[in-house]
Amino acid sequence: MALYTPLSDAQLAQVLSRYGLPPPERALPEPKGSVNTNYHLWSGGRRWFLRLNEGKTVEDVAFEAEVLRFLAREGFPGAPLVLTRDGAAQTEVAGRPAMLFAFAEGEELERADVTPARCERIGAELGRLHALAPRFAPARPNPYRWARVDAWLRELGPEGDGDPLVAAAMPMLLDELAHARTLPPGPAGLVHGDLFLDNVLWVGERVSALLDWEMSCVDAFAYDLGVAVNAWCYGERHEPALARALLAGYQAERPLDAATAGALYAHTRYVALRYTASRIHAFHRATLSADRLAWKDWTRYRDRLAALRALGEPAFRALLGL
Numbered sequence: 001m002a003l004y005t006p007l008s009d010a011q012l013a014q015v016l017s018r019y020g021l022p023p024p025e026r027a028l029p030e031p032k033g034s035v036n037t038n039y040h041l042w043s044g045g046r047r048w049f050l051r052l053n054e055g056k057t058v059e060d061v062a063f064e065a066e067v068l069r070f071l072a073r074e075g076f077p078g079a080p081l082v083l084t085r086d087g088a089a090q091t092e093v094a095g096r097p098a099m100l101f102a103f104a105e106g107e108e109l110e111r112a113d114v115t116p117a118r119c120e121r122i123g124a125e126l127g128r129l130h131a132l133a134p135r136f137a138p139a140r141p142n143p144y145r146w147a148r149v150d151a152w153l154r155e156l157g158p159e160g161d162g163d164p165l166v167a168a169a170m171p172m173l174l175d176e177l178a179h180a181r182t183l184p185p186g187p188a189g190l191v192h193g194d195l196f197l198d199n200v201l202w203v204g205e206r207v208s209a210l211l212d213w214e215m216s217c218v219d220a221f222a223y224d225l226g227v228a229v230n231a232w233c234y235g236e237r238h239e240p241a242l243a244r245a246l247l248a249g250y251q252a253e254r255p256l257d258a259a260t261a262g263a264l265y266a267h268t269r270y271v272a273l274r275y276t277a278s279r280i281h282a283f284h285r286a287t288l289s290a291d292r293l294a295w296k297d298w299t300r301y302r303d304r305l306a307a308l309r310a311l312g313e314p315a316f317r318a319l320l321g322l
């Protein structure tokens with residue numbers, strides 16, 4: 001688990017009091033996740049989810065809160081943010097900007113349970129989000145653009161920080177970085193930015209909640225689609241049946257414009273590079289011991305990147321039925 005900031009019973013009770021809630025009957029650090037410190041709390045007969053945002057500014061968290069308020073107004077199933085008794089979206093806990101969420105019902109899918117029908121649902125949620133985006137005014141550029149990836153790779157160096165597996169991947173990553181400096185343009189707006197399996201809860205075939213909007217920002221819709229295609233449509237390779245279903249679900253909610261379709265291959269490649277780099281960087285720069293951190297396997301994204309490079313754009317478009 002990522003438990004960067006352990007909290008005492010007294011600290012937990014103090015946080016909950018700001019929400020008008022009694023001290024927790026039970027508190028459990030969340031066993032998954034790698035970025036933040038998260039607690040499941042039981043208080044006042046209900047279950048809650050407390051997130052201490054690690055390494056983020058008050059402004060970063062304020063943007064996420066704007067996104068969540070917007071989604072709630074639009075009836076979109078985002079994470080159920082709770083406000084303090086004073087109406088604030090965030091509160092400081094142990095020096096971190098913290099947020100409280102109502103516990104959302106539903107289960108994450110295992111990879112083996114990803115079907116075309118479920119990919120179609122995910123595509124539809126993404127299409128709906130992008131169709132709503134023109135009504136969302138606040139702006140935040142994507143913090144995970146080229147310069148960030150460049151900085152991560154520079155920090156690791158050509159020797160991959162002394163890790164032979166990383167060093168072996170580095171020529172491909174640097175070559176990809178050089179190609180990704182300018183991505184094809186396309187319509188942009190509010191994107192989730194991290195739509196992985198572990199950020200979606202399901203009740204049967206229904207999506208009950210899309211969680212973890214901390215990477216949401218304003219970027220090309222092709223970026224968000226690229227995240228989803230890599231996350232949901234790849235088993236041992238990019239699967240045409242899953243990718244086509246995802247695109248069909250998307251198009252049922254928002255027509256896929258020619259510019260987004262034209263930008264999708266480059267963005268999907270960029271996304272594979274970005275997550276390979278972020279996962280390596282997180283692993284090599286971790287400040288926590290292994291028993292307090294959930295590692296994410298960076299080689300899974302290296303493999304996606306290599307597969308996309310080998311495919312080329314025409315075969316990728318054919319795979320998606322574009």
Ligand SMILES: Nc1ncnc2c1ncn2[C@@H]1O[C@H](COP(=O)(O)OP(=O)(O)OP(=O)(O)O)[C@@H](O)[C@H]1O
Nearest residue numbers: 030032033034035036049101102103104198211212
């Ligand atoms: N409101 C909620 N209700 C129920 N479960 C939640 C809620 N918010 C988060 N979770 C669960 O907690 C897990 C970890 O949360 P989150 O994704 O925010 O952590 P993280 O540290 O940002 O990790 P990562 O981004 O690496 O997945 C999620 O995968 C989800 O299963």
Ligand SMILES: N[C@@H](CCO)C(=O)O
Nearest residue numbers: 035194196275279296
């Ligand atoms: N979704 C990211 C973690 C940050 O949310 C990953 O799987 O690498």
